[in-house]
Amino acid sequence: MVTHSILLASEDWCKQAASGKVKVYDFYVGRKKGIRSLSPGSVCVVLTKVSNIFYGEFKVTKVKLVDAREYQELASKGYIHEPQQLKPSDKVWVLFFDEFVEYPIKVRKEALTNVKTATSKKPISEWVITGQSYIDDQALEEIRKIAGKGLESHECIEMKLLEVGNLLGFKTYTADTGKKCGDIQLRELTSLKPEEIARNELKRIDVVWYDEVRAIYKLFEIVLTTDIRTSFTNFSELSDLNADFFIVADSGMKQKFDKFRQNRAFSIIRERTRFIDINELNKLYESTKRWVEHAKILNLPQLQSTM
Structure with missing residues (x-):
């Protein structure tokens, strides 16, 4: 079973990803919790940090722990937006993706009052998302439906x-x-x-x-x-x-x-x-x-x- 996720990012990151320039999502140094549950094929829905809207999604092609040298190489190619300053000994988890899909309808998190995972008691509108929250196929498809992805008849x-x-x-x-x-x-x-x-x-x-x-x-x-x-x-x-x-x-x-x-x-x-x-x-x-x-x-x- 493939695990999906809601991730936080700035609206500027979303725009750069939607333009095709950004190809990597990087977690902060030291972040370990739950990342290993993501795998190629996982869909990450991106929630903007300030405006709290679901901007779009990407499908993971690779999950990797990179060292400072490889991280800098990715940054030099423009694949990482606003890269972190790492120490030589630092390592960072990153998600590679091919395409970021911008949603036709930008939906505020507060609007998802009827969207839940199969096991959650509270709807996503009441979730506190500080970095990453896992969702299942059921919640992903509901978000997509509300955001207009796949609305073609x-x-x-x-x-x-x-x-x-x-x-x-x-x-x-x-x-x-x-x-x-x-x-x-x-x-x-x-x-x-x-x-x-x-x-x-x-x-x-x-x-x-x-x-x-x-x-x-x-x-x-x-x-x-x-x-x-x-x-x-x-x-x-x-x-x-x-x-x-x-x-x-x-x-x-x-x-x-x-x-x-x-x-x-x-x-x-x-x-x-x-x-x-x-x-x-x-x-x-x-x-x-x-x-x-x-x-x-x-x-x-x-x-x-x-x-």
Whole structure:
């Protein structure tokens, strides 16, 4: 079971981390309590020291006790914001991370009157947080929900997948043609009609990409509230297709994905099934749009429909 945490930091630290400059969270010299319970994959929610707001979060990639020399090397690279002055004999615990995710909604701690861990008697709004406080998956997901992380709807994720597929020259289909993301009707983005879908099982898949020339499918299932087993079962029914399978979900679902991927019942699709974090999909969506805009000068056949 991965342990998560609430950490304190200045608002300036949060801004530097959100900009991508800061890559390390450093504890004060002598701090030892509880740090060893954090591990790669732990999510740290950052609470600002003065304004008492949840600013964002990062996922730990490494937990390490560094000496003064290594600490100074990290500081010289700009990975540590406002580094401490250490004595040659000092050692400091640090957390490495790749990306800091800023929350769309900045929530004050006092507002979390209904957010608890599975074992806590008091809500987080009543906690006294002086440096670090552990939370479980239950509390983490509630904080994320209130702070707006992962609020994208199923339909808007489908919209992005359809747009990326179209931009990359695939024919596309969604099982939810009647649904909308904002003012955009999903059926307006598809190029495959239901009657052109060769298999009834394909019609249940959230998003389908089809390479007509090579007869290759890319199949996507979005898991927000549904059981991940259902998606694996849907994919297994299509195991005879020349296809790659993708589960699109929040990063917190990765452990469940790995568990089902190793299930013997799904061994036939194991090597063709991958996980896509919603944050990574958003990056793919934006970068693909930018790339296609620049690539138009090449007059590539697969991009003709986007020009």
